Every structure is written in C-alpha cells, then in structure tokens.
Amino acid sequence: MATLTYTRIEDIPKIHATAREAFASGRTKSIAFRKAQIAQVGYLLKDNEQRIKDALKSDLGRPYLETELLDFAAVYGEVRMVYDKIDQWVKPQRIDFHFNWFPMGPKLVAEPKGVILNIAPFNVPVFLLLSPLVSAIAAGNGAVLKPSEQTPAFSQLIAELLPKYLDRELYAVINGGVAETTKMLELPWDHILYTGNGRIGRIIAAAAAKHLTPTTLELGGQNPVVVDPKMDVHLTAKRLLWGRFSNAGQICLAPEYVLVPAHFQDTLIEEMKKVYNTFYPDGPENSDSFARVVTTAHTQRIKKRLDETKGKIVLGGATDVEKRYIAPTVVRDVPVDDSLLTEEIFGPVLPIVPVKDVDEAISIIRSKDYPLAVYVFSNDPKFEEKVFSNTKSGAAVTNETVITAGVPGLPVGGIGPSGYGYYTGKHCFEQFTHWRVSLKNPGWVDKVAFGFRYPPYKPDYKKYVKGITSSLPPRPGTQSGTAKRWAFWLLFALVGAGSVVLTRSRGQLKA
Template sequence: MQIHATAREAFASGRTKSIAFRKAQIAQVGYMLKDNEQRIKDAFKSDLGRPYQETELMDLSVVYSEVRSAYDSVEKWTKPQKVDFQFNWFAMGPKLVAEPKGVILIIAPFNFPAFLLLSPLVSAIAAGNAAVLKPSEQTPAFSQLLAELLPKYLDPKLYAVINGGVPETTKMLELQWDHILYTGNGRVGRIIAAAAAKHLTPITLELGGKNPVAIDPKMDIQLAAKRILWGRFSNAGQICLAPEYVLVPAHMQDTLVEEMKKVYKSFYPDGPENSDSFSRIVSTAHTQRIKKLLDETRGTVVLGGASDVEKRYIAPTVVRDVPLDDSLMGEEIFGPVLPIVPVKDVDEAISIIRSKEYPLAVYVFSNDPKFEEKVFSNTKSGAAVTNETVITAGDGYYTGKHCFEQFTHWRVSLKNPSWVDKVAMGFRYPPYKPDYMKAMKAISASLPPRPGTTGGAAKRWAFWVLFALVGAGSVVLTRSRGQLKA
C-alpha cells in the first residue's frame, strides 16, 4: 500500500526527531479542529444526529486538552531517564532514551471519531512517529472531512487517513506496522490481535464491556439518578464507558425509579424524540439490534421503550426487575437502554460483577469509604469511579503521557570507560582464573536478609571506595598524559 510505504520512507528521513517539528505538528492538530469546528459539528450531526454541545464536550474539548498537554510536555516526556543507581554500573552512565517506534496504525470506532483518532495521533506525533489513521466507515461525513483536512494541516507524507470498510482494513492489517492502537469491540480486537501477531507487532486494545453501577442504600439517590442517566443517554448510549446496568438493593428499586422519572422529565421536558439534546444510533442495523434486545427483555420498561428503526431512534429507556439471564444482560447494549437489577446486598452485587468479563469501569455511588473500598477491592476493571460516570474517558493508556509511552521504545544507553576493566570487570575476559571468581562475587549484589532473621547483608564499602579511588586516579592519569602530549 503506497500510503504505508510513503510513511515508512518519510519516517526514515529523520525529520520527526526534531522536537520543534513535533510541537508544530501537534499544534496543527488543534488548529485543524479549531478552524473547522462548525463543519465538524455538522458532520457529527449528520453521522450521529448528535447535538453540537455533546460534540464540543466529548470530542473537541478533549482533543484540545491533549494538544495543549503534549505541546507543553513533549520536552519533558522525551528527556532521557536515569536508571536506578547501582554501584556496578554507575560509571557507565546508563540511561533510557525515548525512541519513536516507527509507523503507527490507529483504528477508531464510530462513537467518538475525533477524540479516539486524534488524541492518540497527538501522542504518536509527540513520540516522533509517523501515523496512519483509519476512521470508521459508519461515520462517512466526518471520515471524508478528516481525509480532506488532515493533509492541509499536517505533513501528508508522515500522517495520512485511509477510509473504507472491512476490505480496506483487512488489507491494512496484512502490512507490518510498528504499533497498532485499536478502540472498539472484543470481536474485532481479536482479529486485530491475530493479524498483529503475524508480524510480532505490539498493540494497544481499548475494548468495550458491560460497566456495572453499584449503589449504596445510604447514597443520595437523586444525584445518582442524574449522573447515571446522563452517562447512559449521552451520545444515545454509544459510549464504551457508559453505565450498562445498575445493581441496587431490592428495597430501594422503587425509590431509584421514581428519581429517574424526575430526572428524565428534566432532561427531555417535551419528550426525547423531538429533543435537540438527544443523539441517534449510528445505523439502522445497530438500531435493529438494540430494538431486538429490548423486545426480548423480561424486565419491565418504566421509561422510554419507543423505537423507529428507519429514523435510527431508540428512546432513552430504563428497564426494572431485569434478571441476570435477560437479553439485556448478555452482550454490550451500546445504546440508550439501562437495565436495573435488584440485589439483596453489596455482596451479591460484587458476585454479579465478578461473574462477568472485566469491564472498562466499575461505578460506585456511595459516600461511605468502606462501601467503596469493598466494591473496588473485590472487583477488577479499567477504571474505578465513585459518584460519577463516563468522564474518565480523557485518561488512560490511549491519552497523554501514557499513550506517548505506548508509542515509545525506551532504548538502553550506556558508555563504559576503559578504566572500569582495570579495577572491576577484567575478570570477564578469558582465560578465566580462580581469582576471577572472588572478584566477581565481590561485586555481585547481596541478597536481602533471610526471612525470619534480623541480620543484614554483608557490606563491601572498602571495595567500592577502592573502586572509586582507582577510577578517579585513572581519569586523572589519562588527563595528565593528554596534557603532556599536548
């Protein structure tokens, strides 16, 4: 593929090594969005029926933050790192140097195309890489706009967009990349992991899941209802970090439902179908899938429930008394439908969470540190969040310094002076002699105290003082000889 070959050649030219170049390209990502904000918002309106405010909050503002952070921090991030001090190696000045991996492939889903493509791109640029972006074919308006804008703002040989569907993505995965970052579902994640394995390509996968909410019976239910419904209904529920189901003590389910009804009315006073504050599902196929899950539920719909497949509309919906083997509790819903599962207590809630695959987030609504600690310490997830939902999307392995490090190879560097062989490491050269073993043991690391004893490891300060003195003397002697020759 020509784009791949061009990116490799451009990377090999070495121009991404310049920090000034990286900063200029990072800034251009921000200005590409800023100069074209309305066109981008209109594209998302076309693709997702998304309100402008949600695009500003969940796509644009997050990328602006990434741009500012990377621009201000790239010198610090790329600065060589010292390794932990060890007597055996300090004379060699060992350090870790941040090297770019090469050409990065970034594959994003449809739900937040700007954020999930451009935030990793900023990190890839900061790390000194070339990058190829693959937007979702399910957001054609934005994908086409990005393909138009990117070469106008960034170096087109180093950074490119490839549009298309499964055939194009399959072709891309046949090529050798230096790192692949994919955000999406587990099914596609497995395909990408298998393709990457053929080339031993490192990958970063950010995959969806069913994110639970555990509610403390002593919690302010009004606040919980408002934040849970916001997280579930924003972007029509098409958020990988959205709460997927609520675990609430059975005796509190009625109270929670009543509070949710009040919040629902405040969100959509004239109903959600005609609201300019509610998005649409990305495609009729996804709409039909969500409708089927809803049609087959054995729970009771208490809010919403309406749908129109042709208009890609699923009403924001709450379903109570949902059994664990229900249609809504299998696959990730990825839509504006929220099941409520009544439980006996927090122990049952924890048992349910642990019975499923690790989610992206576990949400707890509680003001009791003991309740919070009990849930988090007995479950696993990508994020552990108290009294909030969704907003951790701006943190993690695909953002900021963490993402920079995903795209960075920390290259070990050291320089060993010649005098080290004379005072400490001459024993490594053949022919080996009995005395060499003593010298080797003298500089070997000592073990910690044996468990159950109070004794410490033997100290060898005399050896190291001698090592330092001889080393310093060798340096002085070398300099003196140099001055005499001069």
C-alpha cells in the same frame, strides 16, 4: 446520509510505504517539528469546529454541545498538555544509582517506534482519532488513521482536512470497510491501536501477531454500577442517566447496568423519572439534546434485545428503526441472564438489576468479563473500598460516570477482555515509544573493576563476581541485616549514653 469515498485498495500499500519512507528521513527527530505538528492538530479542530459538528450531527444526530464536550474539549486538553510536556517526556531517563555501574552512564533513550496505525470507531471519532495521533506525533512517529465507515460525513471530512494541516507524507487517512482494513492489516506496522469490540479486537491481534506488531486494544465492556442506598438519590439518578444517554449510549465508558438493593429500586426509579422529565421536557424524540443510533442495523440489534427482555420498561421504550431512534430507556427487575445483559448494549438502554446486598452485587460483577470501568455511588469509604477491592476493571470511579477519559493525565485502558494498553497522555506516548537502552563503558573500567570477566579464568575471580552481585533480601521470618545493623548501633549508643550518665553520677558522688 453522506457518501464516503473509499481509499483505493491498490493505494493502501503506497500510503504505507510513503509514511515509512518519510519516517526514515529523520524529520520527526526534531522536537520543534513535533510541537508544530501537535499544534496543527489543535488548529485543524479549531478552524473547522462547525463543519465537524455538522458532520457528527449528520452521522449520529448528535447535539452540538455533546460534540464540544465529548470530542473537542478532550482533544484540546490533550494538545495543550502534550505540547507543554513533550520536552520533559523525551529526556533520557537515568536509572537508579549503583556503584558498580555508574561509570558506564546507563540510561533509557526515548525513540519512536516508526509508523502507527490507529483504527478508530464511530462513537467519539474526533477524540479517538486525534488524541492518539497527538501522542504518536509526540513520540516522533508517523501515523495512518482509519476512521469508521459508519460515520461517512466525518470520515470524509477528516480525510479532506488532515493533509491541509499536517505533513502529508507522515500522516494520512485511509477510508474504507472490511476489504480496506484487511489490506491494511496485511502490512507491517510498528504499533496498532484499535478501539472497538472484542470480536474485531481478536482479528486485529491475530493479524498483528503475524508481524509481531505490538498492539493496544480498547474493547469496552459491560460497566457495572453499584448503588449504596444511603447515597444522595437525586445526584445518583442524574449522573447515571447522563452517562447512559449521552451520545445515545454509544460510549465505551457508559454505565451498562445498575446493581441496586431490591428495597431501594423503587426509590431510585422514581427519582430517575423526575430527572428524565427535566432532561427531556417535551419528550426525547423531539429533543435537541438526544442523539441517534449510528445505523439502522445497530438500531435493530438494540430493539431486538429490548423486545426480548424479561424486565419491565419503566421509562422510554419507543423505537423507530428507520429513523435510528431508540428512546432513552430504563428497565427494572432485570435478571442476570436477561437479553440485556448478555453483551454490551452500546445504546440508550439502562437495565436495573435488584440484588440482596453489596456481596451479591460483587458476585454478579465477578461472574462477568472484566469491564472498562466499575462505578460506585456511595459516600461511605468502606462500601466503596469493598466493591473496588473485590473486583477488577480498567477504572474504578466513585459518584461519577464517563468523564475520566477527559481528565488530562489519566489514561483510558482496559484489562483482559476489556482490552490492554492505554491511550491518551503520557501513557500513550510511552506506548508509542521504544525505550532504547544506552550504555557507554570507558576502557579504564576493565583495569579497575571488570578485568576478571576475560579468560583465562582464575580461582580468585570468584570473589570479584560476588563483589558485583546484589545480596538477597532477608529470608522471611528473620531479622534483616539492616535491622541488625541499626540494632547494633542503637545498642552501642545506649551503652555509650549509659556510660556517660554513670561516669557523671560517680563524679558528682565524689564531689
């Protein structure tokens, strides 16, 4: 395991102060500067792909292809999209036209918040550090990155690379554990983004509240899968196992448990066995296509829950704590109160929960915290709509798993216990942006329309207040004023047309 050099605690306030001073200098106001820094994020990655892949191989035992797919592809897409869109995003936004207010030119101006703190997890560290960094730069902010101490090879590497590519004062890396993070949270940031679990998320939110710092929390959760027995079973099995076993199950959007009609459970499992053998023809332990759990402590945690399950292991099940190895595992007949369903597993174990029907599946989902995603495998729009309309989640995805995070333009974000706010793309840019209200009222407006607001107030001023006050919508159960006006004009037109026809008819009769 690589050794990680922690940032000295006494240096953390200095890094914070340097970033704030650099931001105050105003150089991030330049869109050209922002675009250059965004491009440099891309080239940091491009120039060091192999070193980063090797680091994540060391930290996570991760196959190179998974790093390219889960980390590189997503960040490259983010860099390109934000670079191309930033000129459009930063333009002042005009509000809807209103006769009373248009002379004042009301609009919203996109301004940076200041210095952003991004505390990222170990599982997809390139994506979860650099994609939000791109958004922070686009919005004109400084940023300090805190990578996970559980990926020492990568965290050491990113601390080395970042100052070689980006402005050293505005953008920095702080490495460390609990003590270093605690020190960071004592400082006033302008926005904090944290990705991780709910327990730490509450600590982050409480610390941020002391400074009234806005936060974005992405906290994962237990993402359920509802399977329609009429769905293509091979496609279902393949996409479920890929989504669960990629990165050894350490993906916040991974499918967490599968709700399947009891009569269809055997069919699904038999197809999973076939797919499993094609994924790992020589067994997963010796496969170059299967990662490892990040630490022995996490491996022991997953093993304990697997040992305590009341379900039956039908695929995998082997463990080796010292090697950080949990075989890709499928467990059938898992009851809803099982050890595997008490909290997020965050490992390569997929429980299958037999249910009577889709209504019972929905009931189980609703009994738990809102997840980051609800997955449905079905070609029946009614089946799909029934599940999604009766549940809540950050994402609602049909016939696929995990990949929504890599779709340019789609944000990642939870709801309730799975987090709040968004990261990636325009939604993240907007979170790191203060929309400053702008209005410029010329002096002549008082003479034409707004002189009545100044004392001494006169009785006839009331009519001017009413003149600028919006009317209410129609009272429920009554015909709207608009409808009445249309009805009047329609009646008028009909009467007019009738008169024309009647006049012509009389003229023809006289002829």
